[in-house]
Amino acid sequence: MTDTAVAHIATPEDLLAALGHRYAVKKFDPAGKVPDDVWKALEEALVLSPSSFGLQPWKFFVVDDRAVRAKLRPASWDQSQITDADKLVVFAVRKCFGPADVEHFLDRIAEVRRVDKETLASFKQMMLHSVSQPPEQVEAWLTRQVYIALGVFLAASAALGVDACPMEGFDKNEFDRILGLSPKGWKAVVIATAGVRSAEDAYANAEKVRFPLNEVVQHL
Amino acid sequence: MTDTAVAHIATPEDLLAALGHRYAVKKFDPAGKVPDDVWKALEEALVLSPSSFGLQPWKFFVVDDRAVRAKLRPASWDQSQITDADKLVVFAVRKCFGPADVEHFLDRIAEVRRVDKETLASFKQMMLHSVSQPPEQVEAWLTRQVYIALGVFLAASAALGVDACPMEGFDKNEFDRILGLSPKGWKAVVIATAGVRSAEDAYANAEKVRFPLNEVVQHL
Numbered sequence: 001m002t003d004t005a006v007a008h009i010a011t012p013e014d015l016l017a018a019l020g021h022r023y024a025v026k027k028f029d030p031a032g033k034v035p036d037d038v039w040k041a042l043e044e045a046l047v048l049s050p051s052s053f054g055l056q057p058w059k060f061f062v063v064d065d066r067a068v069r070a071k072l073r074p075a076s077w078d079q080s081q082i083t084d085a086d087k088l089v090v091f092a093v094r095k096c097f098g099p100a101d102v103e104h105f106l107d108r109i110a111e112v113r114r115v116d117k118e119t120l121a122s123f124k125q126m127m128l129h130s131v132s133q134p135p136e137q138v139e140a141w142l143t144r145q146v147y148i149a150l151g152v153f154l155a156a157s158a159a160l161g162v163d164a165c166p167m168e169g170f171d172k173n174e175f176d177r178i179l180g181l182s183p184k185g186w187k188a189v190v191i192a193t194a195g196v197r198s199a200e201d202a203y204a205n206a207e208k209v210r211f212p213l214n215e216v217v218q219h220l
Numbered sequence: 221m222t223d224t225a226v227a228h229i230a231t232p233e234d235l236l237a238a239l240g241h242r243y244a245v246k247k248f249d250p251a252g253k254v255p256d257d258v259w260k261a262l263e264e265a266l267v268l269s270p271s272s273f274g275l276q277p278w279k280f281f282v283v284d285d286r287a288v289r290a291k292l293r294p295a296s297w298d299q300s301q302i303t304d305a306d307k308l309v310v311f312a313v314r315k316c317f318g319p320a321d322v323e324h325f326l327d328r329i330a331e332v333r334r335v336d337k338e339t340l341a342s343f344k345q346m347m348l349h350s351v352s353q354p355p356e357q358v359e360a361w362l363t364r365q366v367y368i369a370l371g372v373f374l375a376a377s378a379a380l381g382v383d384a385c386p387m388e389g390f391d392k393n394e395f396d397r398i399l400g401l402s403p404k405g406w407k408a409v410v411i412a413t414a415g416v417r418s419a420e421d422a423y424a425n426a427e428k429v430r431f432p433l434n435e436v437v438q439h440l
Contacts, residue, residue: 008381009238012261014229019268041232048239144367151371161228
């Protein structure tokens with residue numbers, strides 16, 4: 001929320017070192033902690049993530065309760081990250097996103113930018129058009145926005161030296177049930193665990209597998 | 221691809237300054253250029269993006285040809301970023317992703333990690349199961365992975381001081397046609413323009429609109 005110039009905060013070499021060091025942690029050090037100020041910044045990074053129209057159709061549930069984490073593990077193919085990582089974030093999308101959510105967003109714009117809501121009429125129409133598509137299409141579109149936040153979170157974690165693991169291998173319905181997300185109007189779409197990689201995680205030193213740049217990036 | 225420790229490359233304050241400075245650029249400086257080494261790093265960041273199983277079901281088309289950019293603009297609601305930004309990246313997903321793509325990935329793992337493909341049999345079965353779902357579901361799942369790369373790209377751009385704008389408001393079929401993506405087996409899903417913000421872009425100094433942290437992040 002600064003309006004002063006920020007030239008850059010990392011060199012190309014440093015950025016690539018951090019992204020190269022990053023990997024999907026298979027085994028966390030159960031004693032490893034993310035410092036409070038660093039975690040706070042990652043939560044703020046989630047808040048600052050871009051989304052279509054800036055709608056922010058998401059909520060990020062940070063599961064601190066260890067007993068709840070233990071219940072979630074069987075719903076995640078018993079993957080150890082669920083209980084061993086310092087942090088577990090459940091990325092959720094708004095269910096049945098509709099005109100009321102658009103109004104809520106417009107209210108926030110008017111509040112933050114101190115503008116009259118009436119001046120946002122054409123913007124409102126664009127958004128209402130988008131959310132009037134078939135519900136499954138709207139949900140798929142908004143779910144993709146949540147994945148932008150996941151990408152930002154993983155890159156931000158790498159920059160701050162926090163190890164993480166994005167995870168899709170979990171029972172979404174069970175997560176919704178255990179965390180009570182449905183009655184609140186939310187639906188789990190993807191999760192990320194974060195903390196400190198274990199010295200015993202063999203994958204930490206495995207060569208990263210990527211297709212060559214000239215196969216993945218093509219200039220036209 | 222380093223196996224040495226990278227503690228962190230940014231402080232929490234710097235990271236938040238960069239993400240706060242970032243915004244969806246409406247007007248680029250047509251004369252503004254991204255330095256070559258910085259752009260190369262952003263291409264590498266795309267390559268390093270995480271994806272489910274590490275499948276990398278994507279390709280990133282960087283449209284350098286100005287005449288082609290001019291043709292794409294009418295297919296993008298005539299938005300000026302398409303022609304004025306230094307860079308335009310079309311994020312594409314693999315069409316009809318199937319067993320052959322899984323094999324291609326397994327070949328790459330075997331090559332990079334110098335392991336026998338036979339040792340990857342159970343991993344292969346998991347991936348084959350995932351890609352055997354109904355085609356629309358597979359495509360929706362893989363498209364979400366592309367959005368992770370978009371999030372990484374936007375965060376990496378912010379870290380390197382490159383201004384950007386993610387864009388969904390374009391005619392995907394027209395993009396596929398103009399760029400000839402379909403016969404190559406790709407489908408445009410989202411685009412990002414990147415370069416230098418114009419001093420005339422009023423949005424550059426507009427307050428960023430986000431819901432409060434305690435509304436977006438909930439501890440359980």
